[in-house]
Amino acid sequence: MTVSIFLANIVFLTLIQAAIPRLLKKSIVFGVTIPEVNVEDQKLSTYKKIYSAITLLVGLIGILLFAFLGLGKQLQEEKIVITGLIVQFSILFVSMILYLYFHIQTTKRKRKMKWGENLKKVRVADLARRSNDEMLPSIIFALPMAITIGLIVYTISQYSAMPDMIPTHWGPNGQPDAFTEKNPFSVIALLLILLVMQGMMVAINTFTKKSGVKLNATKRNTSRIQQLSFRKYTSWFMFLTTILLTILFGFFQLTTIHGEFAGSMMMMVLPLAFLLVILLATALYAFKVGQGGSRIRTEVIDEETTGITDLDDDQYWKAGVFYVNKNDPSIFVEKRFGVGWTINFGNPIGYLILIGPLLIIFVISFLL
Incomplete structure (x- = not known):
């Protein structure tokens, strides 16, 4: 396995x-x-x-x-x-x-x-995109958090019946291979990590919706459709990831509370199924959407435009990977090498959204 x-x-x-x-x-x-x-x-x-x-x-x-x-x-x-x-x-x-x-x-x-x-450099922004934005509302991302909170309450109610040793890690075969002593913190630590991850997804979706849409100066109509589709599919992909994480973590929590909740076969099959679905969804997202929706085909015909090109912002991309622009209010921007989003390292809020949750997860894991 x-x-x-x-x-x-x-x-x-x-x-x-x-x-x-x-x-x-x-x-x-x-x-x-x-x-x-x-x-x-x-x-x-x-x-x-x-x-x-x-x-x-x-x-x-x-x-x-x-x-x-x-x-x-x-x-x-x-x-x-x-x-x-x-x-x-x-x-x-x-x-x-x-x-x-x-x-x-x-x-x-x-x-x-x-x-x-010899070309005129222009930046084209879509000021009307909010009315056409099909990204999922952030409240939808908050729904799995309610499930996690419910599991925390249920875990507390079952505290006395839980085993003296609480699993903290599961191996490739789905069986726990690391444990810690039972205490009020250790029994809900896994759910706290899940809650932090869910909160991070809510924040990413919220601030991605607020990020600017930069259109291709020579293909404005096509790039507008591609950009909006890119945002929609990204939102759905993140929501699917959130749901899958909630199912996986919730499953492990219930097996901790009720040892007879699932057999050894289910313990092995569910994590493997989670991995396969994530890999397939990621591949489908990458190959169907592409960077900024570039692989999405449209039937829109753009008027021929010559003598102009997109504004060159290479100066803000360190090694073409790290975006640092204090004058750009966007917290998340499209990756330049890869499919998806990266943070604007010139905006401190981005650090709080990504690095903050990771530090919290590290602290929780360290305290176990």
Whole structure:
């Protein structure tokens, strides 16, 4: 089971990392803004192909190596976990090095070819998007929190009947492999972590709805539809993640309270099903939506616009990954390399939304 879980993760990671250049907007190449008239540059296409090919090759080697060691019973379970983590981090490390290299090469080529210097740079914002926004209201994200609070109340009511040792970690087979002594804090610690994660999802959805919509200057109508669809699908994806986390954590909590609540088969199947659904949903989201909705097809025809390009804000993107702009009120912005959102590191509220909950979760885990 452990081997299967890590193999699924490694295969998924390899495919996603190798496909990233094809999931992004054509006007953003390795974190660099490219004018629409230059997006078909052959050199840029070569960079993307090399990145994907090397990432895929490294991933394939990792898959074969891990499968040989794991399925060949060369390693004990503990070493299988360590090996699986090493393989995944190796794939991420190689892809990161490749990204940085091609980010530098793309930046140099843009400067050398003087792309965009003779074009008028404009920023187009959709001021009417709030009336068309189909993102889920944040109150919907708060509903799972009510379930968690209900489980906390129920746990307290069952405190005397709970075992003396409370599980704090579950292995790949779904069975608890770490415990702590029962006390009023330890019996609800798992639910407190869940509550923090749910709160973080509420905050992310709320502030994502408030973030600005930047349209493509040369494809305004198409990009408007894609942007709105991107926000809608992102909201639904986050809500699905929240629901799945609530089910998984709630299940583990109920098995702690009632040892006979689920058999060993269910303990193994549910976490595996959770992983598979998350991986499939992530893949569907990435390949259907793409960066900023770039893979969403529309039947809208944009008027031909020449002589302009999007405002170049590369100066605010450190290495094309970290967005730092104190003058931008948006807390969340689209990733430049990857699908989804990242925080504006120039806005301190972003730190509170992401880093704050992580610190709380760390403190809760440390106190167990």
